[in-house]
Amino acid sequence: MGYNFIEFKNVSFRYGENMPWVLENVSFQIKSDEWIAIIGHNGSGKSTIAKLMNGLLSPQKGTILIDGMEVNEDTIWEIRKKIGMVFQNPDNQFVGTTVQDDVAFGMENRGVPRQEMLKRLEDSLSAVGMQDYELREPHRLSGGQKQRVAIAGVLAISPQAIILDEATAMLDPNGRKEIMDTIRSVKKKHPLSLITITHDLNEVTLVDRVIVMNKGKVWLEASPRQVFSRKKELLEIGLDIPFIAKLAGHLSQQGMPLKNEPLSHEELLEELWTYHSKM
Amino acid sequence: MDISFKNVSYTYQLNTPFEHKAIEDMSFNIPSGSFVAIVGHTGSGKSTLIQHLNGLLQPTAGEVAIGSYRLTAEKKLKDLKELRSKVGIVFQYPEHQLFEETVAKDIAFGPLNFGVEQQEIEKRTAEALKAVQLPEGMLERSPFELSGGQMRRVAIAGVLAVQPEVLILDEPTAGLDPRGQKDMMEMFKRLHKQEGLTTILVTHSMEDALVYADHVMIMDHGRKYMEGSPQEVFVKKEELKRVDLDVPEIIQFIFKVREMFPTDLNYHGQTIPELAEELGRITRGDIHE
Numbered sequence: 001m002g003y004n005f006i007e008f009k010n011v012s013f014r015y016g017e018n019m020p021w022v023l024e025n026v027s028f029q030i031k032s033d034e035w036i037a038i039i040g041h042n043g044s045g046k047s048t049i050a051k052l053m054n055g056l057l058s059p060q061k062g063t064i065l066i067d068g069m070e071v072n073e074d075t076i077w078e079i080r081k082k083i084g085m086v087f088q089n090p091d092n093q094f095v096g097t098t099v100q101d102d103v104a105f106g107m108e109n110r111g112v113p114r115q116e117m118l119k120r121l122e123d124s125l126s127a128v129g130m131q132d133y134e135l136r137e138p139h140r141l142s143g144g145q146k147q148r149v150a151i152a153g154v155l156a157i158s159p160q161a162i163i164l165d166e167a168t169a170m171l172d173p174n175g176r177k178e179i180m181d182t183i184r185s186v187k188k189k190h191p192l193s194l195i196t197i198t199h200d201l202n203e204v205t206l207v208d209r210v211i212v213m214n215k216g217k218v219w220l221e222a223s224p225r226q227v228f229s230r231k232k233e234l235l236e237i238g239l240d241i242p243f244i245a246k247l248a249g250h251l252s253q254q255g256m257p258l259k260n261e262p263l264s265h266e267e268l269l270e271e272l273w274t275y276h277s278k279m
Numbered sequence: 280m281d282i283s284f285k286n287v288s289y290t291y292q293l294n295t296p297f298e299h300k301a302i303e304d305m306s307f308n309i310p311s312g313s314f315v316a317i318v319g320h321t322g323s324g325k326s327t328l329i330q331h332l333n334g335l336l337q338p339t340a341g342e343v344a345i346g347s348y349r350l351t352a353e354k355k356l357k358d359l360k361e362l363r364s365k366v367g368i369v370f371q372y373p374e375h376q377l378f379e380e381t382v383a384k385d386i387a388f389g390p391l392n393f394g395v396e397q398q399e400i401e402k403r404t405a406e407a408l409k410a411v412q413l414p415e416g417m418l419e420r421s422p423f424e425l426s427g428g429q430m431r432r433v434a435i436a437g438v439l440a441v442q443p444e445v446l447i448l449d450e451p452t453a454g455l456d457p458r459g460q461k462d463m464m465e466m467f468k469r470l471h472k473q474e475g476l477t478t479i480l481v482t483h484s485m486e487d488a489l490v491y492a493d494h495v496m497i498m499d500h501g502r503k504y505m506e507g508s509p510q511e512v513f514v515k516k517e518e519l520k521r522v523d524l525d526v527p528e529i530i531q532f533i534f535k536v537r538e539m540f541p542t543d544l545n546y547h548g549q550t551i552p553e554l555a556e557e558l559g560r561i562t563r564g565d566i567h568e
Contacts, residue, residue: 041456043426088454143321169454172321172483174523199456240457243528243551250555256562265535273539276562 002032004065005161005193006053011062013048022048024216025062032067032160035187035194037204037224040213041238046197049213050165053195054083067160081110084154088166090146091139099125099141099149100134106157117156124155127189128182144175148182155186161193162186168200176200201228201242205263212239229261244268280346280365280444280477282309282332287341289327301327302501304341309494311444314471314478316488316509319498320523325481328498329447332479333366334359345445364393367443371450373434374427382408382425382433383418389441400440407436410470412462428459439470445477446470452487464491485527489513497522514546529554536561 006029013023023045030036038046051057052064055076064071066079084106087093096102100121107117125131128148133141138149147167154162164183168176180203187194196203204210210227212220214237220227227234228245241249248262248271256275262268284305291299302324309315317325330336331343334356343350348362356362370376379385386404395403408415411432417425422433431451438446448467452460468491471478482488488495489509496506499522505512513519516526516534525531530546533554537544542561549557 042428042454042459166454173485173525174320199454199460201457235458238456238458240461243532246551247532247555247558250552251558254555254559256559265532268532269535269539272536272558272562276540276564279563 002034002191002193004029005032005034005067006030006195007065008049008052009063009065011052011059011064013045013052013057013059013061022216023052023059026216026218027062028211028218028221030161030193030195032193033191034209035196035207036209036211037196037198037207038211038213039198039204039239040219044213044238045216046213047165050085050163050195050197053161053163054080054085081157082159083161083163084157084159085163085165086147086150086154086167088169090143090150090170093150094138094146097137098134099130099136099138102138102149103153103156106153110157112157120156120158124152125149127155127186128152142175143171144178147171147175147179151179151182151186155190159192161195163195163197165197166199167196168198168203176203180206201240204228205242212237225261225263228263281311281344282445282477283307283344284331285342285344287331287338287343289331289336290339293339300501305501305503306341307496307503307506309477309479311477312475313494314468314480314492315494315496316480316482316492317496317498318482318485318488318524319504322500323498324501325498326449327501329368329449329479329481332445332447333363333368335368360393364441365443366445366447367438367441368447369435369438369449369451371453372431373438374422374430377422377430377434380421381419382413382422385422385433386437386440389437393441403440403442404436407440410439410466411436412466428455428463431455431463443476445479447479447481449481450483451480452482452484467491485513485525486529489527489529497524510546510548 008026008028011023011026012021014021038049040046052059055071067082069075069079071079094102095105103121103124104117107120128151130148130152138146168179196207205224207224210222210224211218212227228241231241231249234241244262244265248258248268252258258271262271284307287302287305289302291301319325331338331350332345334350337350339352345362345366348356350356377385379388383404386407387400390400390403413429413432422430452463455463464487467478470476480492492509495509495512497504504522505518513526513530519526533544533546540561544557544561
């Protein structure tokens with residue numbers, strides 16, 4: 001079991017003094033080895049949470065602790081070594097003219113020694129399956145490849161947490177799959193906290209725990225299965241449930257007894273088979 | 280307006296060492312009033328294709344016909360501006376193109392450029408705002424104070440205010456939350472009917488193509504790979520897999536049911552509740568539909 005790596009205590013934030021609160025009295029904890037999804041309607045405060053986590057923004061009220069340290073001007077540089085971020089637009093986060101320059105950028109900024117840098121460069125590019133692209137120009141890669149390079153750049157600074165802020169939103173289905181596969185394999189090898197901010201419901205089914213935001217407040221914290229069992233309420237706050245959960249809902253309405261709340265094709269097929277065998 | 284492509288190719292930086300064929304020998308017809316989805320991976324040529332529809336690009340070979348307008352490699356179209364007033368393109372993330380001080384001015388920008396009279400512009404602005412379901416009180420606000428979804432609607436209103444006959448949508452729901460996505464697609468469905476538009480939707484979402492389009496075209500490496508009704512195209516699992524596309528989730532699931540149960544269940548446009556009823560019958564042993 002991990003320890004509390006990220007902690008929000010009664011955090012409130014707004015962009016200006018006369019502006020409405022974007023986050024209101026938000027509290028939650030994320031463990032050092034946990035995979036969390038933050039979901040919510042547009043404007044619910046998801047991305048603001050991400051920016052508060054690594055000190056791009058600072059709250060007017062409450063405290064944010066990262067690895068036990070309060071986020072403030074003195075700790076911000078230390079904290080940014082611990083948390084890496086991957087943003088939505090693959091074209092907006094490149095600085096290097098080649099893939100290797102780009103991945104090295106973060107390490108150079110942190111004064112990583114050359115020998116160590118070469119090793120990490122190789123390791124992080126192979127972790128995302130881009131080891132053969134070292135000398136390629138980033139802008140010639142596909143969207144999914146660009147995001148994988150961005151993840152490699154983050155991995156190279158060996159963070160303890162990675163935040164993916166709608167990192168798959170602009171990708172095609174192939175690109176999305178590439179990123180999800182990459183994340184799963186990274187997660188297996190490195191015990192880190194992973195925070196996925198997303199509208200993609202099938203991505204949400206993969207995580208350990210979901211934080212559902214609504215109008216700047218934490219609306220629910222629960223497992224994907226528990227979250228998606230609240231269909232009606234989710235629809236009311238601008239969200240939806242995955243196809244399988246919908247179909248399962250209609251099946252149980254018709255009186256088919258389903259033991260669990262199935263979320264994957266295989267889980268639902270198994271339930272159908274069990275029901276069939278008893279007939 | 281009827282749209283047709285005859286052996287159209289487009290090569291970027293033609294006759295240079297950087298030559299790149301983006302679309303190759305494409306031929307198809309889109310009858311006026313259709314709702315067509317164009318599906319394909321990044322780099323399959325979708326964006327290049329739609330830029331031909333209002334003359335942002337001119338084919339390097341072949342002929343594009345949009346109503347009575349013709350685009351070929353040889354001739355420059357004289358009434359390009361007229362064509363552009365009839366074909367509206369909503370680009371990806373159109374809210375990034377907002378720039379005016381107020382919502383009203385931003386919506387008016389298109390019609391103003393096409394020489395529409397002031398009085399008519401005001402009428403159209405009000406109508407366009409209503410069409411995208413934004414309240415009238417919003418007209419005097421700065422577009423930059425609005426939420427992402429509202430900003431996108433303002434940008435779309437600006438395209439509608441030109442009163443196009445053909446509406447082209449490039450990934451119109453990207454980045455929106457699930458309800459925002461659904462509301463946006465329902466809005467286009469309604470506009471398509473009400474205004475008698477020809478609508479072309481470029482999308483990665485097989486589910487949207489399945490629900491909203493009456494015709495689907497799959498592109499791969501700059502060529503037309505397949506076309507037909509969604510029900511014809513989306514059951515061709517193997518063919519789609521060959522170009523790295525998945526069939527929509529409801530059809531995927533039906534295939535898996537067929538592997539498990541001896542049934543002739545197939546996709547015929549059923550809704551989720553209807554599918555649930557069919558599954559109920561199959562699992563209870565009434566195998567044949």
